[in-house]
Amino acid sequence: MCALWDGIESRDHLFSKCAYSKQIWSFILHICSIERDTLDWKAELQWLCANLKGKSLLVFFLKLAWSSFVYHVWEERNRRKFCSVARSRDSLLHCIREDYKFVYKISL
Numbered sequence: 001m002c003a004l005w006d007g008i009e010s011r012d013h014l015f016s017k018c019a020y021s022k023q024i025w026s027f028i029l030h031i032c033s034i035e036r037d038t039l040d041w042k043a044e045l046q047w048l049c050a051n052l053k054g055k056s057l058l059v060f061f062l063k064l065a066w067s068s069f070v071y072h073v074w075e076e077r078n079r080r081k082f083c084s085v086a087r088s089r090d091s092l093l094h095c096i097r098e099d100y101k102f103v104y105k106i107s108l
Contacts, residue, residue, distance in 0.1 A: 004077055012041045014077060021073045023089055028065045028096070032058060061100075068099040 002009045004020040015021055022038050029036065039047060048066060052059050072095050079085045087095075 004073070004080065009077075015070065015073060016041045016044055020076075020089060021069075024073065024092060024096075025069055027089075027093060028069060032062060032065070064100065065096070068096045072096055 002013055002018055004014065004018050007013045007018060016025075016038060017040070025038050025044075029038070038044065048062070052063055052066075072092050076087060076092055079087070
């Protein structure tokens with residue numbers, strides 16, 4: 001079973017079908033002014049590869065967002081599965097925001 005919400009755990013479920021992670025990725029897309037539904041794992045990667053080209057600030061932001069999203073969702077899965085500790089969606093989004101603050105500080 002999925003450690004985050006419901007369903008059978010798989011990569012596709014964890015990162016693209018689980019209600020917990022879908023809401024987080026949807027919120028990140030919304031922050032970037034990208035209004036679209038989340039896609040399944042393969043389609044999301046295809047969309048990212050097709051759209052994350054160039055050196056614009058939005059491209060940089062989305063690359064960091066995707067990496068941070070995958071890292072923190074996996075970390076949350078492990079926390080729940082092995083430590084019986086759960087964070088809220090807002091708490092996880094806060095962790096992702098902190099990643100941006102860190103990158104911004106070291107790039108100055």
